[in-house]
Amino acid sequence: MKPYKRATTKHLGELLVERGVIDKEQVSMAVAYQKEKGGLFGEVLVELKFATEEDIAQALTAQYGFPYLPLSSYEIDLKVISAVPEHVCRQFCLIPIDKIGMSLTLAMADPLNVQAVEDVELITSCAVQTFVGTASDIKEAIDKYYKSK
Amino acid sequence: MVKIYFRKLFLSSKKLKNELRIALGLITLILLVFLGYLFPGLDSSLFGVKSVLPFIAFVALFIVVISFLIIIQIVEPVIKISNEARLMAGGDWNRVIELAREDEIGELGMALNQMTRRIKDNVEQLRDFSKQTESINLEVNRRILILSSLIEISNLIAQSTDLEVILKAGADKCLEFGGMNFSCLILRDRATNEFKVHLISGDKSDQLIESGIKGLEIKLGKGLIGKTILKQDVTIIDSKTESSSEISEFKKTFLVDSAILAPITSKGNVFGLLIAGNNDSHFTGSSADKEVFYLISKQIAIAVTNDILKDEIRKLEVTDHLTGLFNNTFTRKRLNEEIKRAVSLQQPCSFALFSIDRFEEFRDVFGYIAAEHALITIGNVFKESISKDEKAARFGDHEFALILSAKNKRESIKIAEEIRKKIEAGFAKEEDPRKRLTCSGAIAENPIDGVTAEELILKSGVILAEAMNKGGNGIMH
Numbered sequence: 297m298k299p300y301k302r303a304t305t306k307h308l309g310e311l312l313v314e315r316g317v318i319d320k321e322q323v324s325m326a327v328a329y330q331k332e333k334g335g336l337f338g339e340v341l342v343e344l345k346f347a348t349e350e351d352i353a354q355a356l357t358a359q360y361g362f363p364y365l366p367l368s369s370y371e372i373d374l375k376v377i378s379a380v381p382e383h384v385c386r387q388f389c390l391i392p393i394d395k396i397g398m399s400l401t402l403a404m405a406d407p408l409n410v411q412a413v414e415d416v417e418l419i420t421s422c423a424v425q426t427f428v429g430t431a432s433d434i435k436e437a438i439d440k441y442y443k444s445k
Numbered sequence: 446m447v448k449i450y451f452r453k454l455f456l457s458s459k460k461l462k463n464e465l466r467i468a469l470g471l472i473t474l475i476l477l478v479f480l481g482y483l484f485p486g487l488d489s490s491l492f493g494v495k496s497v498l499p500f501i502a503f504v505a506l507f508i509v510v511i512s513f514l515i516i517i518q519i520v521e522p523v524i525k526i527s528n529e530a531r532l533m534a535g536g537d538w539n540r541v542i543e544l545a546r547e548d549e550i551g552e553l554g555m556a557l558n559q560m561t562r563r564i565k566d567n568v569e570q571l572r573d574f575s576k577q578t579e580s581i582n583l584e585v586n587r588r589i590l591i592l593s594s595l596i597e598i599s600n601l602i603a604q605s606t607d608l609e610v611i612l613k614a615g616a617d618k619c620l621e622f623g624g625m626n627f628s629c630l631i632l633r634d635r636a637t638n639e640f641k642v643h644l645i646s647g648d649k650s651d652q653l654i655e656s657g658i659k660g661l662e663i664k665l666g667k668g669l670i671g672k673t674i675l676k677q678d679v680t681i682i683d684s685k686t687e688s689s690s691e692i693s694e695f696k697k698t699f700l701v702d703s704a705i706l707a708p709i710t711s712k713g714n715v716f717g718l719l720i721a722g723n724n725d726s727h728f729t730g731s732s733a734d735k736e737v738f739y740l741i742s743k744q745i746a747i748a749v750t751n752d753i754l755k756d757e758i759r760k761l762e763v764t765d766h767l768t769g770l771f772n773n774t775f776t777r778k779r780l781n782e783e784i785k786r787a788v789s790l791q792q793p794c795s796f797a798l799f800s801i802d803r804f805e806e807f808r809d810v811f812g813y814i815a816a817e818h819a820l821i822t823i824g825n826v827f828k829e830s831i832s833k834d835e836k837a838a839r840f841g842d843h844e845f846a847l848i849l850s851a852k853n854k855r856e857s858i859k860i861a862e863e864i865r866k867k868i869e870a871g872f873a874k875e876e877d878p879r880k881r882l883t884c885s886g887a888i889a890e891n892p893i894d895g896v897t898a899e900e901l902i903l904k905s906g907v908i909l910a911e912a913m914n915k916g917g918n919g920i921m922h
Contacts, residue, residue, distance in 0.1 A: 387791060409791065412793070415854065
């Protein structure tokens with residue numbers, strides 16, 4: 297499993313349009329829905345049934361090389377979990393999955409969220425590598441690991 | 446009787462009496478001269494009678510007496526009329542001249558009697574008018590007093606006087622009407638929404654406060670007070686009021702025998718109750734008393750409403766008057782909203798807090814006007830340094846703040862550093878080193894430093910104190 301550094305700040309919507317998963321009209325509708333209801337853009341697309349979580353993960357993986365990590369089959373060390381506070385994980389929909397030296401690996405629903413990556417780097421003083429995970433898998437993992445912490 | 450008669454005749458009308466004497470003397474003298482002329486030899490004998498002088502003297506005396514009596518009959522009623530008229534002129538309008546005569550004197554007496562009656566009637570009418578005028582004047586004075594009291598309270602309201610001063614004035618005014626010696630204001634506490642005794646005025650205020658009246662528990666719809674607050678009408682407890690356990694308890698609690706209770710309401714909103722009382726068990730409350738306390742309670746309701754509205758306006762104000770930046774209240778509210786927005790969009794949201802270094806010293810040395818100018822200049826730096834999505838605020842006296850939506854610490858530090866440098870550069874050319882103002886700044890970010898506005902503000906305050914302790918003119922996070 298080779299982690300990849302982020303290489304773009306392109307919006308998820310643009311990426312999915314480029315890959316033909318959704319069209320521009322759906323992007324506009326999803327943005328309008330997001331303004332009204334809030335939530336992560338990817339989640340909105342899933343909720344509106346414009347795309348599946350897998351579509352999004354695959355798009356991110358194919359376009360940018362972010363590896364996909366099925367969290368349900370992955371065990372995370374609690375020491376790693378304690379590196380990032382729960383409310384940071386929930387707000388940015390991410391979870392730390394591994395830490396080797398000063399390198400921290402995150403599973404993120406939106407690995408294009410540069411600000412989130414920067415914040416984790418600031419908190420942990422580690423270089424961050426990102427994996428793609430589905431939003432539901434990440435939320436489930438947060439509930440599981442932070443509850444048991 | 447005879448003595449009184451003669452006194453009346455001779456002493457009470459000296460001038461007339463003298464004139465009568467002179468007239469009688471002259472008649473006697475004429476008569477004697479006439480008789481002397483008719484009978485030149487009165488001292489000689491006549492018809493065998495040695496002397497007729499005694500006879501003539503008798504006839505003369507008889508004529509004089511008859512004349513005297515006739516004169517008396519004429520003069521006596523005149524004198525009587527004169528005396529009566531004098532007494533009448535002295536104001537004794539009940540006198541009546543009793544003369545059973547049908548001549549001119551009798552007519553004169555009757556005319557005087559009629560005149561006296563008319564004058565008496567007129568005087569009585571005047572007296573009635575005077576009494577009416579007096580009561581009208583009293584009513585006018587009472588109304589002027591009420592009006593001036595109401596105007597006094599209105600002026601206080603118009604001058605935006607502190608609510609407590611207006612309430613005290615209202616309670617004090619109650620003591621000027623209806624013989625009241627005690628007044629009390631029960632108001633709804635805006636924080637707890639409970640009705641509490643707010644202030645007491647009058648003779649027994651100290652005694653009542655000592656008895657713990659301010660802690661009196663008042664429940665809407667319960668007890669005399671709780672029920673009267675809801676009535677929206679003035680209630681009078683006086684000598685005519687039937688006693689009940691609630692009334693007895695009220696009298697005992699407030700140490701009064703009689704009272705007037707006026708609810709303080711405005712447009713259906715219940716603010717409290719105005720109570721005015723006294724220790725007169727025979728007191729009877731009039732409709733005028735009711736009206737007075739109704740008007741005072743209305744004035745108090747206006748003052749309370751006005752104060753509530755002022756509070757609302759204060760809450761609605763969003764900008765600082767000096768710098769035109771947002772104020773503290775708005776910033777706190779807005780930061781909470783921005784955090785909620787950031788959470789829903791899974792973005793960061795930062796809060797930057799700044800303090801002008803050694804600003805109190807600057808103000809002490811250069812004065813308030815220079816300090817205000819400096820704050821305006823610094824405020825302008827903030828305005829010029831942010832984008833339309835960011836909010837700048839004057840957060841305290843010489844504290845400024847930024848809400849940096851969708852900015853994480855790295856981005857926020859960059860913006861804060863730019864502002865710090867601009868402020869430093871803006872005052873760097875001042876000749877007096879004490880005028881070279883700088884600022885310290887602190888960045889707190891959601892979600893790293895907290896999930897609520899209060900947590901971010903608190904955290905930024907701690908970081909700012911650290912930045913200032915390090916000598917100022919720096920940004921920390």
